[in-house]
Amino acid sequence: MTRVLVAMSGGVDSSVAAALLVEQGFDVVGATMKLTCHGDELPDRPCCSLDSVNDARRVCDQLGIPHYVLNLEKAFGRDVMDDFVHEYARGRTPIPCVRCNTFTKFRDLVSKADAIEASLVSTGHYARVIDGRLHRGLDPAKDQSYFLWGLRREVLSRLRLPVGGLTKTETRQRAAHLGLEIVANKAESQDICFVPDGDHVRVIAQRLGPDDPSLQQGPFVLTGGPVVGHHDGFARFTVGQRRGLPGGFAEPMFVVAIEPERRAVIIGPRQALLSRTVFATEINWLDTAAAPGDELQAQVRHRATATPATVTSVAGDRLELVFADPVSAIAPGQSLVLYRGSQVIGGGIIDRSPRALPVAAA
Amino acid sequence: MPDPIYLDHSATTPVRSEVLEAMLPFFGPRFGNPSSTHRWGREARVALDEARERLARAIGATADEICFTSGGTESDNLAVIGAWRALRTTRPAVVTTPIEHKAVLEAVHEIEAEGGTARVVAVSPDGIVDRASYDAALGDDVALCSVMWVNNEIGTMQDIPALAAAARARGILFHTDGVQALGKVAIDTRTLPVDYLSVSGHKIGAPKGIGALFIRRGAPITPLLHGGTQDRGRRPGTENVAMSVGFARAVELAVAEREEECTRLERLRDALEAALMAKIPDAVIHGRGATRAPHVLNISVPGTDSESMLMALDLQGVACSAGSACQSGSIDPSHVLTACHVPHELAVSSVRFSLGSLNTDAHVARVAELFPALIAKARRLSGQMSY
Numbered sequence: 001m002t003r004v005l006v007a008m009s010g011g012v013d014s015s016v017a018a019a020l021l022v023e024q025g026f027d028v029v030g031a032t033m034k035l036t037c038h039g040d041e042l043p044d045r046p047c048c049s050l051d052s053v054n055d056a057r058r059v060c061d062q063l064g065i066p067h068y069v070l071n072l073e074k075a076f077g078r079d080v081m082d083d084f085v086h087e088y089a090r091g092r093t094p095i096p097c098v099r100c101n102t103f104t105k106f107r108d109l110v111s112k113a114d115a116i117e118a119s120l121v122s123t124g125h126y127a128r129v130i131d132g133r134l135h136r137g138l139d140p141a142k143d144q145s146y147f148l149w150g151l152r153r154e155v156l157s158r159l160r161l162p163v164g165g166l167t168k169t170e171t172r173q174r175a176a177h178l179g180l181e182i183v184a185n186k187a188e189s190q191d192i193c194f195v196p197d198g199d200h201v202r203v204i205a206q207r208l209g210p211d212d213p214s215l216q217q218g219p220f221v222l223t224g225g226p227v228v229g230h231h232d233g234f235a236r237f238t239v240g241q242r243r244g245l246p247g248g249f250a251e252p253m254f255v256v257a258i259e260p261e262r263r264a265v266i267i268g269p270r271q272a273l274l275s276r277t278v279f280a281t282e283i284n285w286l287d288t289a290a291a292p293g294d295e296l297q298a299q300v301r302h303r304a305t306a307t308p309a310t311v312t313s314v315a316g317d318r319l320e321l322v323f324a325d326p327v328s329a330i331a332p333g334q335s336l337v338l339y340r341g342s343q344v345i346g347g348g349i350i351d352r353s354p355r356a357l358p359v360a361a362a
Numbered sequence: 363m364p365d366p367i368y369l370d371h372s373a374t375t376p377v378r379s380e381v382l383e384a385m386l387p388f389f390g391p392r393f394g395n396p397s398s399t400h401r402w403g404r405e406a407r408v409a410l411d412e413a414r415e416r417l418a419r420a421i422g423a424t425a426d427e428i429c430f431t432s433g434g435t436e437s438d439n440l441a442v443i444g445a446w447r448a449l450r451t452t453r454p455a456v457v458t459t460p461i462e463h464k465a466v467l468e469a470v471h472e473i474e475a476e477g478g479t480a481r482v483v484a485v486s487p488d489g490i491v492d493r494a495s496y497d498a499a500l501g502d503d504v505a506l507c508s509v510m511w512v513n514n515e516i517g518t519m520q521d522i523p524a525l526a527a528a529a530r531a532r533g534i535l536f537h538t539d540g541v542q543a544l545g546k547v548a549i550d551t552r553t554l555p556v557d558y559l560s561v562s563g564h565k566i567g568a569p570k571g572i573g574a575l576f577i578r579r580g581a582p583i584t585p586l587l588h589g590g591t592q593d594r595g596r597r598p599g600t601e602n603v604a605m606s607v608g609f610a611r612a613v614e615l616a617v618a619e620r621e622e623e624c625t626r627l628e629r630l631r632d633a634l635e636a637a638l639m640a641k642i643p644d645a646v647i648h649g650r651g652a653t654r655a656p657h658v659l660n661i662s663v664p665g666t667d668s669e670s671m672l673m674a675l676d677l678q679g680v681a682c683s684a685g686s687a688c689q690s691g692s693i694d695p696s697h698v699l700t701a702c703h704v705p706h707e708l709a710v711s712s713v714r715f716s717l718g719s720l721n722t723d724a725h726v727a728r729v730a731e732l733f734p735a736l737i738a739k740a741r742r743l744s745g746q747m748s749y
Binding site for chain 1: 669671672674676677694743
C-alpha cells in the first residue's frame with residue numbers, strides 16, 4: 001500500500017485532502033507543522049493555533065490514521081519570518097507563503113516522508129499536479145498555484161493535491177458528507193499566519209526593533225521630484241496602496257515605488273503604476289526553461305489575471321519579460337509566476353530593474 | 363503488523379487491575395464526601411484515612427505527613443512555592459538544578475517573579491549535581507533546595523541522602539521530586555533527611571490525576587489553594603477518595619515488587635542498551651557514566667532526528683518519546699540534555715525508551731532489530747538529501 005504524508009493545518013482543505021486519500025486507498029499519515037510559537041497566540045485565528053493542531057489530530061482520529069506534530073518553529077522563524085521583515089526593510093512587499101512553500105514546508109514534508117517511507121506527500125492546496133506538472137486549481141476563485149512556483153521538480157513528482165479539482169463549496173460539502181464537522185464550517189484563513197491581526201508593522205518592530213529605518217519618518221515624493229509630505233515609515237506602504245497618502249491632488253494618488261535608500265515613498269496617479277516590463281530573480285522552472293522570444297502568460301499578484309507576455313532575457317536565475325499590455329502595480333518582493341494556459345512553467349521574485357521604468361513616467 | 367510495544371512508561375502507565383478493583387466501590391455505592399457527618403461521609407472518611415496511612419507506611423512516614431494532590435506538578439508546586447512563601451521574609455532564595463522537571467523550574471520562575479532569587483547549580487555531562495557548585499549555593503538566605511531524585515528524561519539518580527543532609531546541616535529545607543524514583547528506589551523517610559517529597563500515581567499503575575506530597579512533620583508550608591479545611595488546610599477541596607485509595611494500593615504494590623521488578627527492568631534495559639551499542643557503535647547513551655534508574659534508556663545517534671525516529675518507530679508499532687512533549691505534541695529540544703552540555707546534533711536526535719510492567723524479552727529483541735535498521739535508513743537519507 002502506498003504511503004502518503006499529508007500536511008494538515010487543521011482546516012477544511014487539508015482535512016478533506018486526507019479524507020479523499022484515505023478513500024482512494026492510500027496508507028495516509030497526517031502531520032501538522034508547528035510554524036510559530038503558540039505561547040503568545042491570539043484567539044480565533046484560523047490556522048497555526050493550538051486549536052488547529054488539536055482539530056487536525058481529531059480529524060485524523062476520525063479517519064483512523066496516525067497524526068504527528070512537526071516542529072518547524074526555528075526554520076520558519078529563520079527562513080520565513082526573518083525574510084519577511086528584511087524584505088519590508090528593503091522597501092519590498094514579500095509573500096511569506098511562497099518562502100514557506102519554497103524553503104520550509106515542502107522541504108520538511110519530503111524529508112519526514114522519506115523517514116517514514118512515504119513515497120508521496122500531499123497538501124490541501126487548490127492546484128493540480130498532472131503528469132508531474134503543476135496546474136491551476138479548477139476553482140478560479142480559490143486557485144493557489146501562484147504560491148507554489150518555488151517547489152522543486154522532485155517534489156512535484158511525489159505531490160498529490162486532492163482538492164485541486166474541487167471548488168471550495170464542493171470541499172465543504174465533502175467535509176460535511178464525510179462527517180468532518182470539526183472543520184466543515186471553519187472560517188477561511190485569510191491573513192498571513194504569523195500576522196493574524198494584519199498588523200505587519202508590529203511584527204517588523206518586534207523583530208528588527210522600533211528604531212529600524214523602515215519605521216522612521218521619510219518623505220512622500222511625487223513622481224518627478226517634489227516632496228509633498230512625510231510618512232512615518234516606508235514599511236507601512238506597498239506599491240499600489242492608496243491608504244495613508246497625502247490628499248489635495250486633482251486625482252487619486254497611489255504608491256508607485258519605495259526607495260529605501262532615502263526612505264522615500266514615491267506617489268503618483270493611477271497611470272504611473274503601469275509598467276510594460278518586469279524583472280525577476282530566483283527563477284525556478286517547473287518545466288523546460290523559457291527562452292527569449294517565448295510567449296506565455298505572466299501573473300504579478302495572487303489576485304490578478306495572467307497577462308500575455310514575451311520573455312526578453314533569461315540569464316541564470318534572472319529573467320525579464322515584456323507584457324503585451326501594461327500591467328498595474330508591480331511590487332518588488334511579490335512573485336512573478338509564468339503560466340502556459342493552466343500550467344505553471346516557473347516563477348521568481350519581482351525585483352527593481354533599471355530598465356523596468358513606469359511607462360507613464362518614461 | 364505485530365502487536366505494538368509500549369516503551370514510554372516514564373510518560374505514564376496503565377492502571378493496574380488491583381488498583382482499579384480497589385477504586386471501584388468509590389465510584390459506586392461508597393460515593394460519600396469525607397467531610398460529611400452522615401454514614402456515607404464516615405465511610406468515605408475512613409477509606410481516605412486508611413489510604414493515607416497505607417501510603418505513609420509504604421514510605422516510612424506518618425499519615426499526617428501525607429498530603430494528597432492532583433499529581434506530580436501540584437506536589438512540586440506546593441512544596442517549592444509553599445515552603446518558599448512560608449520563609450521568604452528571612453530566606454528569599456531557592457536552590458535548584460537545570461535538569462528539574464518543568465513543574466519545579468516554572469515554580470522557581472514564579473518565585474523569581476514574586477521577588478525571590480533562584481540559584482541554579484551546575485550539573486555534570488552525565489546529569490549529576492556538581493557538589494562544589496551545590497555547596498557554594500547553600501547560603502544563609504536559602505529557604506529551600508529542590509533536587510530531582512531520578513531524572514525523567516535520562517534516568518540519572520542524584521545522591522539525595524547526601525544532598526539533603528548538606529542542606530539540613532545549614533538549616534535549609536530540602537525537597538525532592540521523587541515521581542520517577544517511586545517504585546525504583548528504596549524510600550524511607552525515617553532515615554532520608556528530606557522535608558518534602560513529591561510522588562505521582564500514574565507512573566506506577568494508579569490513574570492520572572492523583573499524587574501526593576510528603577511534608578515532614580513541622581516543615582512549613584503555605585497552601586496554594588484557598589477554601590475549606592481539608593487535609594489540615596494544606597490542600598482544600600473535596601478529596602479524591604477513589605483515586606487516593608487506588609494510589610495507596612499502587613504504592614504498596616510498587617514498594618513490595620520493587621526489588622524484583624528493578625532487577626527485571628535493569629536486565630531488559632541493559633540487554634537493549636548492549637544490543638543497540640553493538641549495532642550502532644557511535645550512539646551515545648545519556649547519563650551512562652552515572653548511577654541510573656533501571657528503566658530509562660536515552661540514546662542519541664548522530665545524523666538522525668528525534669521527530670523522524672519517533673514517527674518511524676510509532677508507525678512500526680513502537681511507542682517511545684524524546685525530550686518532553688509540549689502542549690501541541692511537538693518536540694522541543696530537551697532542556698535536560700542542553701543543561702548537560704550535550705552537543706546540539708545529539709540533543710535533537712535523542713530517543714527515550716522507558717521500560718515497565720508491559721515489557722518482555724521479546725519486546726527488547728524486536729526493538730534491538732528495528733531501531734538500528736531505522737537508524738541505518740535515516741542515515742542513508744541524511745547522506746543523500748533529495749531536497
